[in-house]
Amino acid sequence: MKSILKYSHYLLEEIIKPGETVIDATCGNGNDTLFLSGLVGETGEVIAFDIQEQAIDNTDQLLMENHCSNVSLVLDSHANVENYLSKDLEGKIGGAIFNLGYLPKSDKSIITQAESTVKAIDTILGYLKHEGRIILVVYYGHEGGEDEKNAILKHVMSLDQKQYSVLQYGFINQKNNPPFIIGIQKK
């Protein structure tokens, strides 16, 4: 069985094609950004968001070390994602990933919040290509995490099954609030 990290990447690599535009909604230390950069290649683009300068700097460093030049780093909330997407990308975004929670080894009080996460999900859904996916890796063991998890689950469970398939993947015998995946695919 694939680990949470491996399965989140697998769900993205199954559908993202070279040349596409994709989104890392929470770039953090840049690990997913780097992965997406490799998937879309030189002719594609990754738009990567974070609200912390430290995260943008860490991601920039990782991308430079790996000679990636196809990423636009955005110091802003993913709630404002629409401001960074041109109209001609409607129906063309290959996929997006969210890693919820706080920046590892950093301030644990700066966390993703249900309201902005849900707003970003809904905006990106409008831009996804046919069979495009949004993958959320839900960490919720920290203070405030449980509220965000519950709000997001409630929201994605209410998405119209005629328009979207919604998957949940996780290990149910692990202790200490293990992360799980929510995958949303546009039909």
Ligand SMILES: C[S@@+](CC[C@H](N)C(=O)[O-])C[C@H]1O[C@@H](n2cnc3c(N)ncnc32)[C@H](O)[C@@H]1O
């Ligand atoms: C779990 S970390 C991401 C880890 C990252 N994927 C990696 O590979 O290192 C979550 C990140 O979300 C960021 N964040 C919190 N609220 C945000 C928002 N509204 N918009 C964009 N990023 C946000 C935090 O600053 C933090 O860096």
